[in-house]
Amino acid sequence: MAGHKQDHDFYIPGNSIWPPLSCLGLGLCMFGLLNLLKFSAFTGKALLAVGMIILLVGAGQWFRVLIKEARERGFDTTPKVIDLANRYGMVFFIVSELMFFAGFFAAYFYIYGFNIEWPPANIEVLTIHLPTINTLLLLTSGVTITWSHHALIHGDRDECKKFLMMTWILGVIFLACQMFEYSHAAFGLSSGAYGSTFYMLTGFHGFHVFVGTAMLMVAHYRLKKGDFTEKNHFYYEATAWYWHFVDVVWIGLFLFIYALPA
Amino acid sequence: MSHATTADAHHDHAPTKKGFMHYLTTVNHKDIGLMYLMTSLTFFFIGGLFAMFIRAELMQEGYQLVGQTITLLEFGSFKWDVSFSADFFNQMTAMHATFMIFFAIIPALLGLGNYVVPIMVGSPDMAFPRLNNWSFWILPFAGMLMLGSFLVPGGSNAAGWTIYPPLTSAQYSPGAGIDMWILAVHLAGASSILGAINFIVTIMNMRAPGMTLMKMPLFVWSILITAWLQLIATPVLAGAITMLLTDRNFGTSFFNMAGGGDPVLFQHIFWFYSHPAVYIMILPAFGVISEVIATFSRKPLFGYITMVWAMAGIAILGCVVWAHHMFTVGMDPRAQTAFMFMTMVIAVPTGVKIFNWLATMWGGAIDFTVPMKFATAFVGMFTIGGLSGVMLAAPPIDYAVHDTYFVVAHIHYVLFAGSFLGIMAGVYYWFPKFTGRMYNKKLGNIHFWLTFIFSNLTFFPMHFLGMMGMPRRIPNYHPMYTDLNWLASVSSFALGAAQIILVINFMYSKRKGKPAGDNPWGAETLEWTVSSPPPEHNFLKLPVVK
Numbered sequence: 001m002a003g004h005k006q007d008h009d010f011y012i013p014g015n016s017i018w019p020p021l022s023c024l025g026l027g028l029c030m031f032g033l034l035n036l037l038k039f040s041a042f043t044g045k046a047l048l049a050v051g052m053i054i055l056l057v058g059a060g061q062w063f064r065v066l067i068k069e070a071r072e073r074g075f076d077t078t079p080k081v082i083d084l085a086n087r088y089g090m091v092f093f094i095v096s097e098l099m100f101f102a103g104f105f106a107a108y109f110y111i112y113g114f115n116i117e118w119p120p121a122n123i124e125v126l127t128i129h130l131p132t133i134n135t136l137l138l139l140t141s142g143v144t145i146t147w148s149h150h151a152l153i154h155g156d157r158d159e160c161k162k163f164l165m166m167t168w169i170l171g172v173i174f175l176a177c178q179m180f181e182y183s184h185a186a187f188g189l190s191s192g193a194y195g196s197t198f199y200m201l202t203g204f205h206g207f208h209v210f211v212g213t214a215m216l217m218v219a220h221y222r223l224k225k226g227d228f229t230e231k232n233h234f235y236y237e238a239t240a241w242y243w244h245f246v247d248v249v250w251i252g253l254f255l256f257i258y259a260l261p262a
Numbered sequence: 263m264s265h266a267t268t269a270d271a272h273h274d275h276a277p278t279k280k281g282f283m284h285y286l287t288t289v290n291h292k293d294i295g296l297m298y299l300m301t302s303l304t305f306f307f308i309g310g311l312f313a314m315f316i317r318a319e320l321m322q323e324g325y326q327l328v329g330q331t332i333t334l335l336e337f338g339s340f341k342w343d344v345s346f347s348a349d350f351f352n353q354m355t356a357m358h359a360t361f362m363i364f365f366a367i368i369p370a371l372l373g374l375g376n377y378v379v380p381i382m383v384g385s386p387d388m389a390f391p392r393l394n395n396w397s398f399w400i401l402p403f404a405g406m407l408m409l410g411s412f413l414v415p416g417g418s419n420a421a422g423w424t425i426y427p428p429l430t431s432a433q434y435s436p437g438a439g440i441d442m443w444i445l446a447v448h449l450a451g452a453s454s455i456l457g458a459i460n461f462i463v464t465i466m467n468m469r470a471p472g473m474t475l476m477k478m479p480l481f482v483w484s485i486l487i488t489a490w491l492q493l494i495a496t497p498v499l500a501g502a503i504t505m506l507l508t509d510r511n512f513g514t515s516f517f518n519m520a521g522g523g524d525p526v527l528f529q530h531i532f533w534f535y536s537h538p539a540v541y542i543m544i545l546p547a548f549g550v551i552s553e554v555i556a557t558f559s560r561k562p563l564f565g566y567i568t569m570v571w572a573m574a575g576i577a578i579l580g581c582v583v584w585a586h587h588m589f590t591v592g593m594d595p596r597a598q599t600a601f602m603f604m605t606m607v608i609a610v611p612t613g614v615k616i617f618n619w620l621a622t623m624w625g626g627a628i629d630f631t632v633p634m635k636f637a638t639a640f641v642g643m644f645t646i647g648g649l650s651g652v653m654l655a656a657p658p659i660d661y662a663v664h665d666t667y668f669v670v671a672h673i674h675y676v677l678f679a680g681s682f683l684g685i686m687a688g689v690y691y692w693f694p695k696f697t698g699r700m701y702n703k704k705l706g707n708i709h710f711w712l713t714f715i716f717s718n719l720t721f722f723p724m725h726f727l728g729m730m731g732m733p734r735r736i737p738n739y740h741p742m743y744t745d746l747n748w749l750a751s752v753s754s755f756a757l758g759a760a761q762i763i764l765v766i767n768f769m770y771s772k773r774k775g776k777p778a779g780d781n782p783w784g785a786e787t788l789e790w791t792v793s794s795p796p797p798e799h800n801f802l803k804l805p806v807v808k
Contacts, residue, residue, distance in 0.1 A: 008804050010468060012387050015287035019396035027403030030445045034407070037511050038414075038438040062392065085389045085467045092459040096497045103501025103531055107516055110527050120522060190513030193522035200508065 009079030011069070018062035025055025067222070067235075075232040083234060090238040094245050097208070101249050104204065108197045108256065115193065119261045123194045124186040131258040134177050135250065141170035142247045145216075145240050155230050157223065164220050167243070171213035178206050201257060205249055212246045215239040286399070289391035291380050292796065294398050296696065298373025299689070301401060302366050303765070308409070309361035310758050312354045317720075319351055321751040323741045327351075351737040352420035353412070353439075359423035360443065363543065364450045365405060367677065370685045371546040372457055375485040378692060379461065381789040382479050384470025384807065386799040389463035397457040400449050407446035411439045419443040422735065424532060425506065427517040427525045432510040441510065444503045451496045458492035461485055470788070472807035476570070479787045480563060483570050484549025487577045491538045491545075494581065499535035502528060526591050533584035541580040543677060544644075545573055547684025548615060551637045554687045555619050557785040558634035559626030565618040572611035572618075579608045589657045590664045598657045605655035612648055616641060631783075632706035636687035639714050640680065647675025650725065665735075668728025674721040686713070686764075693768065694782045698794040699775030705767040712760035719753035 028051030036044025070078070112118050119125050148163035182199075189199045219239045222228065228236050285293060319327045331345040380388055388394045411418040416437020421429040430440045465486045469478070478486075505516040506528065515521025517528045556563040563569065585593060585601040619641050628634065650672040653659050663669065693701050723746040732743045739747070781790040788805055789796070 008386065010386055012799060013289055013391055015284065015289060016392050016395070017287050019289075019392045020286050020399040023396060023399040023403060026400065026449070027406070030403065030407060030449060034438060034441060034445055037441060081467060085463050088463045088467055089390060089459055092462055092493055096455050096459070096493055099494055100497035100501055103498040103534075104505075106498075106534075107501070107505060107527055107531060110530065111516070111523060114524050114527075115522050189508075190515070190521075193515045193518075196505075196508070196514035196516050196521070196523070200505070200514065 009081050011073075011079075011082055013065075013069075016062070016065070018058050018065065020058075022055055022058035022062065025051050025053070025058050027051070029055060067227070070235075071227065075227070075229040078232050078234075083232065086234045086238070090241060094241060097245065098249075101201075101204070101252075104197070104201050105252065105256070108201060111193045111197055112261075119194050120192060123191065125262065126181060126185055126258070128258050128262055130177055130181050131254055134174055135254045137170050137174045137177070138247050138250050141167045141174075142244060144170065145243050149236070149240055152223075152228065152233060152236065153230055161220060161223050164216060164223065168213050168216035168220065171209055171216065171243075175206060175209055175213070178202065178209075198257060201253055205246070205253055208246050208249070212239070212243050215242060287395070289387070289395050290798065291376050291388045291391065291394060294394050295373045295375075295377030297398055298369045298376055298401075301398075301405075302370035302373060305361050305365035305369070305405065307761070309358050309366055310761065312358035312361065314755065314758050315354045316351070316358060317751040317754040319354075319737050320739070320747050322748065323739060323744050325738060328737050348737055349417065349420050352422075352735065353418045355735045356419045356422050356425075357408070357412075360408065360419070362677070363423065363539070364447060365401070365408070367543045367681045367685070368450075368454065369401065370689075371488075371543065371681070372454075374550065374685070374688045374692065375461060375481075375488075375546060377696065378789055379482055379485050380464060380468070381792065381796060381800050382482050382787050383465060383468060384473055384788050384801065384805045385464065385468035386801060386804075388460050389468055390460050393456055393460055397453045397460065400453045404446040404449035404453070407442045407449070411442035411446075414438040414442065424529075424536070425503075426532075427506060427509065427528050430506060430510075431518065441507065444507045447503055448500060451500050454492050455496050458489040458496070461489035462493065465489075470801075470805050470807055474807075476567065477807055479549075480552035480566070480569055480573075481546070481549035481787075484545045484552075484573055487573050488542050488545045491542050491577050491580070495535045495538040495542075498531060499539075502531035502535065505531075526588070529588045529591065530585070533587045534581075537584040537587065538577075538580050540676070541577055543681045544684070545577065547640070547681050547688075548573060550684050550688035550691070551619065551640050553785075553787065554633045554637040554691050555622050555641075557691075557783050558629045558631055558637075559623045560629070560784075561622055561626040562786075563618070564621035564624075565614070568614055569618055572614040575611040576608055579604060579611070583608065586655055586660070589660045595657075602655050602657055606652055609648065609652050616645055616648075631690075632701065632703065632710055633687045633691035635707070635710045635714075636683050636690065639710075640683040640687060643675060643679030643683065643718070647672060647679055650675065663728050665733055666728040667724040667732045667734055670734050671721055671724035671728055674717075674724070678717055678721065683713075686710075691783070692789075693771070694778030695789055695794050695796070697772050697775070698778055699771055699773075700778045700782065701771045701775060702767050705763055705770075709760060709763040709767065712763070713757065716753045716757035716760060720750050720757050723747075723750050 028047050030051075032044050032047030032049075032051050034044070035041075035047055073082075144163045145167045148160045148167060151157070151159035151163060187195045187198075189195050216239055219236050222235065227233075280293075285297060288294065315327065319325070327346045328348050328351055329346065331343050333341060333343050335342040376388070376394065380386070408418075414437060416435075416439055418439040419425060419430075419435075419442075420439065421435060425440060425443065428434060465478070465482055505514065508514040509516055509518060509523075515523040517523050517525045519525070552563055552569060583601055583605045585597060586605045589598055589601075623638075630638070650668070654663070654669065654672060690701060690706060693699075727743055727746050727750075730743065732739055732747075778794050780793055783790070788807075791805065792800060
């Protein structure tokens with residue numbers, strides 16, 4: 001590190017408008033959601049749209065700056081403390097996500113034990129065929145992302161990109177299967193506690209698959225642009241961790257929501 | 263390298279006037295820490311006004327304010343009337359707690375942490391400075407949603423800060439108040455989770471050379487353990503209130519008996535967050551007190567290692583005792599016994615801390631400065647709150663005093679005499695570091711004595727009222743409770759007024775106080791080795807701890 005006044009490797013950025021702008025976007029989204037639910041649907045949708053645009057611009061620019069800084073720093077010359085901070089940060093973020101799902105799983109088990117009959121008699125439960133295919137899809141995607149990662153470590157970037165693309169395509173197919181399942185289910189979100197737990201758990205998981213797929217696409221794009229090296233590819237690894245986390249939550253869903261009552 | 267130049271550009275130490283755009287975009291942990299503290303102070307006075315309303319209503323038997331109409335503003339033909347209903351009283355009790363917990367105590371402690379922790383571990387800033395800015399600037403939006411809920415038809419949340427269904431279901435609370443409460447807590451929760459990640463990474467990754475874990479000041483330990491609690495517990499609260507939001511608006515049945523759900527489920531998930539939240543509010547205060555007592559006793563802290571393990575023990579046990587808030591819902595007696603036992607075990611590590619503080623003071627050359635007075639009062643008064651907590655942990659006592667003023671007395675001895683006095687000790691202790699000037703001693707002493715005397719006169723009679731059976735959250739009561747309520751109300755007005763002295767003192771001392779120098783207290787931790795206020799990036803050369 002060339003800093004003649006700085007005797008440490010920590011990175012202290014200058015002032016930035018993007019975090020507060022993201023706050024403004026998220027804040028407007030919340031007011032929009034409130035209007036949509038309680039007051040005026042039009043105002044609600046308008047506020048949500050404006051808030052969402054501001055949030056996407058703010059967060060997008062924030063990430064753009066992060067990528068720019070990573071490139072300027074040079075991937076192989078990233079100081080260890082910065083790499084460690086990023087890794088710690090991602091791990092703890094996944095821990096918080098895991099606890100969010102733990103809350104919903106706890107609610108599910110409570111309701112499962114609380115009801116004498118589960119699934120309730122009036123619920124026509126979905127067959128396990130499509131969920132089994134979904135499980136295979138996600139497990140396969142876990143293999144392909146690992147394959148891709150190994151290719152990156154061994155310097156074979158073409159192989160890496162190929163398997164990374166397969167991974168996000170599997171994610172897209174998974175989401176399509178989920179949508180197909182939702183549209184053919186005989187029960188809805190408001191069909192009692194079964195519908196509530198089923199849709200909220202699988203729905204939040206689906207949202208996380210969506211986010212993970214988008215992250216994988218960004219990783220693919222960055223690989224094409226020549227980012228990452230064999231030794232240092234934090235964003236790529238963080239995406240892989242996130243993808244495995246989404247995978248693990250699905251295994252839980254498959255076992256406890258689909259398989260256990262059947 | 264690019265960031266070396268950015269760092270150079272910001273290396274001017276001349277005190278320049280900073281405008282709104284600076285504070286909006288700042289990533290400096292010291293600016294953000296002070297912004298947290300100022301926000302907390304604002305919401306502390308708002309929450310305090312709500313408490314004044316409650317005490318005014320309860321000053322005498324019968325209705326004082328409920329049923330009255332007060333003209334706030336009259337301007338020609340324009341007239342702004344406010345009429346107080348019993349429902350408004352309920353909103354006051356709910357929102358007093360909400361503002362104090364989510365918008366006053368937690369931001370104040372995190373503000374102190376934000377300012378002091380990076381300097382204490384010898385680092386130039388937090389691990390993710392831009393994320394730190396985000397964690398702060400989402401709070402104003404949460405605050406606007408909370409305050410805005412008073413303006414919507416049906417008013418704010420009137421179901422207590424615990425928002426138990428079925429009272430908060432769409433059927434019984436049809437207005438937008440509960441939804442606004444939920445959305446605001448979502449934002450505050452997101453701020454809390456990301457802030458916690460920032461603290462953990464800062465403390466684990468950015469310690470100066472030689473600053474091993476067991477050399478960290480106890481305040482840093484307390485923030486580290488608190489951050490873990492926030493990281494583990496807050497997402498669960500987000501889950502609980504999301505379920506309530508969808509129950510109210512999208513027809514789900516998590517807490518709806520008719521659909522196969524159970525309202526008690528909400529209490530379980532809610533308290534899985536909210537009991538650890540009590541420790542989120544007290545552990546950093548423990549950290550502050552440990553620093554203050556050691557400094558002003560002129561002795562190293564007694565039993566440092568046991569202090570660390572006691573806090574870790576409190577945090578771990580704190581995650582498995584949530585159901586003691588719900589003994590009266592009709593739980594399995596075996597479960598009640600288990601939760602009672604585990605709750606009482608928490609008294610052991612807490613006792614370890616109390617005795618360690620006493621042992622630190624024992625034989626020390628004690629200097630009773632204002633922060634030390636607050637710290638000493640904390641030790642005594644928090645013990646009272648801790649002991650009534652042990653009483654409430656026993657189901658037979660809990661059945662008798664559940665939802666009475668005894669619980670109100672307990673929570674105020676823990677959160678006012680605990681968290682608030684801890685925050686005050688910290689704010690007076692670090693004021694010279696924040697501003698470079700000393701606070702006014704005379705005003706500080708007056709503030710302390712008025713706070714100490716009137717907080718006891720306000721909250722101690724509530725123990726008796728509770729034992730006599732006075733229910734909480736009710737605007738009227740039997741005449742036999744009048745005398746003690748009158749005492750509590752009058753004292754609470756004096757207590758509230760006394761807090762204005764704090765503001766006057768700091769406004770005055772910030773400009774006119776005596777210059778403090780780098781280390782006015784002769785304290786040992788790293789923040790006192792740098793100038794007051796510290797340079798932009800704290801250390802021109804990273805300290806090496808031996």
